[in-house]
Amino acid sequence: MLTPPLTSNQAVLHLEGVSLGYGDFTVLQDISLEVMPGQVVAMMGGSGSGKTTLLRAATGQLAARRGTITLFGQDLARTNRPGLQALRQRMGVLFQQGALFTDLNVFENVAFPLREHLTMSASQLSERVLEKLNAVGLRAAAHLKVSEISGGMARRVALARAVVLEPELVLYDEPFAGLDPISLGITARLIRSLSDRLGCASVVITHDIAESFAIADQVYLVGQGQLKAHGAPATLAASTDPYVQQFLNGQADGPVAFDYPVTPAFEAWLVQTGART
Amino acid sequence: MSRPSFLSALGQSVRARLTGLGLFTRFFLMLLQRSGLVFKRPRLVSQQVHFIGNFSLLIIIVSGLFVGFVLGLQGYYTLNRYGSEEALGLLVALSLTRELGPVVTALLFAGRAGTSLTAEIGLMKAGEQLAAMEVMAVDPLTRVFVPRFWGGVIAMPILAAVFSTVGILGGWVVGVLLIGIDTGAFWSQMQNGVDVYKDILNGVIKSIIFGVAVTLIALYEGWRARPTPEGVARATTRTVVTSSLAVLGLDFLLTALMFSH
Amino acid sequence: MSNEKTDWWVGLFVLLGALALAFLALRAGNLSSFSFAPTYALSAKFDNIGGLKVRAPIKSAGVVVGRVASITLDEKTFQAIVTFQLEKNYLFPKDSSAKILTSGLLGEQYIGLEAGGDEANLVPGATLQFTQSAIVLESLISQFLYSSAEKQGTAAAADANPAAKPAKTTP
Numbered sequence: 112m113l114t115p116p117l118t119s120n121q122a123v124l125h126l127e128g129v130s131l132g133y134g135d136f137t138v139l140q141d142i143s144l145e146v147m148p149g150q151v152v153a154m155m156g157g158s159g160s161g162k163t164t165l166l167r168a169a170t171g172q173l174a175a176r177r178g179t180i181t182l183f184g185q186d187l188a189r190t191n192r193p194g195l196q197a198l199r200q201r202m203g204v205l206f207q208q209g210a211l212f213t214d215l216n217v218f219e220n221v222a223f224p225l226r227e228h229l230t231m232s233a234s235q236l237s238e239r240v241l242e243k244l245n246a247v248g249l250r251a252a253a254h255l256k257v258s259e260i261s262g263g264m265a266r267r268v269a270l271a272r273a274v275v276l277e278p279e280l281v282l283y284d285e286p287f288a289g290l291d292p293i294s295l296g297i298t299a300r301l302i303r304s305l306s307d308r309l310g311c312a313s314v315v316i317t318h319d320i321a322e323s324f325a326i327a328d329q330v331y332l333v334g335q336g337q338l339k340a341h342g343a344p345a346t347l348a349a350s351t352d353p354y355v356q357q358f359l360n361g362q363a364d365g366p367v368a369f370d371y372p373v374t375p376a377f378e379a380w381l382v383q384t385g386a387r388t
Numbered sequence: 389m390s391r392p393s394f395l396s397a398l399g400q401s402v403r404a405r406l407t408g409l410g411l412f413t414r415f416f417l418m419l420l421q422r423s424g425l426v427f428k429r430p431r432l433v434s435q436q437v438h439f440i441g442n443f444s445l446l447i448i449i450v451s452g453l454f455v456g457f458v459l460g461l462q463g464y465y466t467l468n469r470y471g472s473e474e475a476l477g478l479l480v481a482l483s484l485t486r487e488l489g490p491v492v493t494a495l496l497f498a499g500r501a502g503t504s505l506t507a508e509i510g511l512m513k514a515g516e517q518l519a520a521m522e523v524m525a526v527d528p529l530t531r532v533f534v535p536r537f538w539g540g541v542i543a544m545p546i547l548a549a550v551f552s553t554v555g556i557l558g559g560w561v562v563g564v565l566l567i568g569i570d571t572g573a574f575w576s577q578m579q580n581g582v583d584v585y586k587d588i589l590n591g592v593i594k595s596i597i598f599g600v601a602v603t604l605i606a607l608y609e610g611w612r613a614r615p616t617p618e619g620v621a622r623a624t625t626r627t628v629v630t631s632s633l634a635v636l637g638l639d640f641l642l643t644a645l646m647f648s649h
Numbered sequence: 650m651s652n653e654k655t656d657w658w659v660g661l662f663v664l665l666g667a668l669a670l671a672f673l674a675l676r677a678g679n680l681s682s683f684s685f686a687p688t689y690a691l692s693a694k695f696d697n698i699g700g701l702k703v704r705a706p707i708k709s710a711g712v713v714v715g716r717v718a719s720i721t722l723d724e725k726t727f728q729a730i731v732t733f734q735l736e737k738n739y740l741f742p743k744d745s746s747a748k749i750l751t752s753g754l755l756g757e758q759y760i761g762l763e764a765g766g767d768e769a770n771l772v773p774g775a776t777l778q779f780t781q782s783a784i785v786l787e788s789l790i791s792q793f794l795y796s797s798a799e800k801q802g803t804a805a806a807a808d809a810n811p812a813a814k815p816a817k818t819t820p
Contacts, residue, residue: 170523199525210520213512227526431652434659441662481677546666553669556677575676582677592670 121184123148123280123312124169129178131164137176138164142338144331148279151306151313153327153344155320157358157367160333162316166284169314170204171195183279200228202280203273207288209265211257211272217244218253221272228276243271246308247301263294267301274305280312281305287319295319299326320359324348332358334367415608419537422530426538432531436539440501440603444547447500448493452551455492456558459483463559464567473567477574478581480559481552485582485591486647489552491639494598497544498631502606505536506627509610510620533607540606544599545592552591590646594639601638602631688715688734689773693747693760698729699783701749701758707733709762714739717760733760742767746779758783 124146131139138161146152156162167173168180171187180187182198190198211220221240225231231239244250247267252260260268266286273281286298303326306313317323324330324344331341332355339354340347347355357365426433463479509532512518518528556578564571582588606627613623698720707715715735723730735741744765751758771777 172519172522196525199523202523204520204523206516206520208515210516212517212520213515214508224524224526227524227531435655437662438655438659442658445662445665485673485677543662546662546669549666549669549673552677553672556673578677584674588670588673588677 120147122146122181123183124314125179125181126165126168126175127179127181129168129180130176131161131168131173132176133164138336139333140336142178142333144338144341146280146312146314146329148312149306149310150328151303151315151326153323153330154314154316154333155318155323155330155358156333156339157318161336162318162333163284165333166204166282166314166316169282170199170202200224200276201278202282203276203278205266205269205273205281205283205286207285209262209269211265211269213257216254216256217249217260217268220257220268221253221275223272224276239275240271243275244268246274246305247271248297263290266290266298270298270301270305274309274311277309278311280314283313283315283317285317286315287317287322295322298322302326334358411612412604412608415611416604418529419534419604419607422527422534423538425530425534429535432535433538433542436535437542438539440505440536440539441543441546443504444497444500444543445550447496448547448551449554451492451496452489452554453558455488455551456480456484456555456560457562459488459555460559460562460567464563464569473569474573475577475581476559476563476569477556477576477578480563481556481578481582482587484552484555484559485587487591487639487643489548489555490591490594490598491635493548493551493595494544494602494635495632497540497547497599498602498606498628498635501540501543502602502627502631503624505540505603505606506610506613506624507620509533509536509607510613510615510623513610513613514615514617514620533611537603537607540603541596541599544602545595548591548595548598586647590642593646594642597638597642598635601634605631605634687737689737690718690732690734691771691773691775691777692730692732693777693780694723694726694728694730695747695749695780695782696728697782697785698731699749699751699758699785701731701760701783705757705759707735707747707760707762709739709741709764714762731760740770741765743769743771743775744779745771745777746781747777748781749783751784 122145124144126142126144129139129142130137131142142165144152144154154162154165164173168175169182171180171182171190174188183201185194185198187195187198211217212223215223218240221243222236225236225239241250241253244253247270249264249267249271252264252268257265270286283302286302287295290298299322302313302315305311315323315327327344329341330344330347332339332347334354340350340352342350348359350356354366356362357367363369459480460476463476463483464473467473467475467479509518512532518532521528521531560571560574563569564574609623609627609630613619701717701720703717703720705717706713707717715733717731717733719732721730721732722728731747741762742765744767746763746765748761748763749758750761765779
């Protein structure tokens with residue numbers, strides 16, 4: 112099933128007044144954002160601020176409670192399952208831990224989307240897979256098993272897998288988390304260069320300020336269930352909003368409180384254990 | 389806040405179990421619905437037959453051998469009191485093909501292959517592999533679960549047949565070689581008494597049904613497991629317990645259906 | 650693991666299963682005693698078939714020559730009608746008899762065919778004239794007791810001894 116290609120001024124991903132949550136719990140409210148083709152957009156926020164929830168909404172795994180999510184010009188709420196599958200083939204996702212298939216080796220992992228969705232000759236497939244592995248510097252690791260490579264390498268393999276279908280949008284879930292300085296630099300540069308080379312849009316979900324500011328065109332900052340700020344990195348750095356300031360400068364206390372709030376349950380427990388307040 | 393009354397807790401528990409049963413049935417139907425994959429990509433299924441079947445062969449053969457030995461010894465002891473030792477072959481063969489072959493194989497299968505399936509899927513869930521597949525527009529139920537289901541269903545009857553065969557040979561070793569029963573009587577009484585349709589075929593049908601039950605439960609528990617280490621551990625325990633109970637319960641039903649007149 | 654290697658192992662596994670099943674069917678079960686030779690049907694009537702079952706063997710001189718195909722009740726004469734299939738190359742004279750015998754003391758029952766002396770043979774679909782029903786244990790016991798009571802009675806009468814006691818007839 113073919114979906115119409117985007118015109119160059121149409122947003123790849125567009126969220127308008129979106130509210131997201133699980134069960135009774137609302138994680139994010141009234142979020143609006145836009146990702147244009149070829150852009151690198153950074154989505155930032157503290158832990159538990161709902162960044163992964165946004166990712167799931169963008170892939171169609173989570174439905175919006177309010178507002179519209181438009182992916183490649185299609186309203187996700189109005190798209191049926193086959194339509195959703197077709198849209199998903201135009202995007203790639205890099206999961207935090209790589210999410211490589213443990214029963215396949217490196218080559219087979221990267222070849223997986225090709226085998227599932229396209230019919231290619233063995234030599235064409237091999238060429239494409241090795242080309243993508245080469246782009247992440249792991250061409251010579253193609254024969255290794257997933258258990259034989261380090262975490263950083265696994266993430267790079269996952270990146271190769273995410274782009275092997277040459278998608279129009281790539282989502283990165285915390286690609287910088289837990290990496291050493293060298294790998295950090297490599298990963299950031301890979302994201303930017305892939306984006307430029309493939310002409311795809313990239314959405315990077317992270318809380319790493321230095322690396323993301325270095326490569327992003329637009330930054331969205333979420334906190335306390337809302338969109339706190341957005342704009343080019345320079346704009347945000349110059350912002351006077353207290354939340355933005357606390358986040359960017361890594362201050363211990365501010366709008367995000369240091370002390371965990373006291374609740375009636377805590378008071379009851381204190382009384383029960385006979386501890387003195 | 390008052391503690392929930394016993395009745396409401398019981399009601400909740402019953403409701404939870406019924407909902408679980410409904411979900412289990414829906415899971416089974418979803419797998420059946422997607423089973424066309426078996427013909428489109430048979431290699432995936434045959435790979436699972438290898439992982440599930442071949443890797444269980446050793447324990448099945450060794451267990452079958454020992455069960456055969458014990459049947460030979462115990463059977464001889466009992467038959468000897470009535471002067472019917474020559475019927476030992478018949479006793480061993482009937483016990484194995486009708487009951488012990490399918491049932492013991494299913495229990496061992498639940499412990500070895502069932503837990504490994506649940507753990508594998510639980511870990512895939514924890515490592516976001518299933519989510520990654522979904523986002524790549526590949527249905528995990530079709531790609532991961534269906535091949536494993538049919539791999540298990542194909543492997544079980546084969547393992548049960550091997551178990552029964554090895555057991556009969558084990559009984560022969562003990563009865564004829566060790567104790568000294570006449571080998572001709574051992575085999576001829578067996579051949580006269582064991583019916584291909586009533587005994588062997590029914591045993592095969594039982595093992596197929598057990599294969600469906602155990603594999604389905606193992607896959608279901610993996611599918612529902614919490615993606616944490618304790619979640620996976622609990623799921624594998626549930627697989628063994630639930631499959632074992634299911635096998636024994638089904639065995640009673642099937643035996644009553646098949647072997648009564 | 651490479652695809653060829655996996656296929657080989659799976660092939661081996663399936664072969665093992667097939668061998669096991671073949672062993673069970675042929676060496677452990679009674680499949681080897683199935684003959685695929687062409688057969689013809691005969692029938693016989695019995696007053697009592699005892700424990701005769703369908704697929705019980707028909708033996709002549711101890712050799713299996715056929716199997717029981719079906720057992721029904723004749724509603725008019727209240728006799729059991731047993732139809733059996735004999736192998737085509739075994740022909741029996743018209744006056745052959747069929748007896749229901751037991752293998753061993755308490756074993757399975759089967760039909761024993763004794764050839765008669767007639768020159769003409771039984772045609773397919775014919776009914777045997779001479780049959781002997783199964784021996785029912787209870788009637789045998791009561792027969793024995795009755796005849797032993799009779800013997801005791803005649804012995805007492807011949808004795809003509811007033812001191813002779815009448816025999817007990819009830820068990």
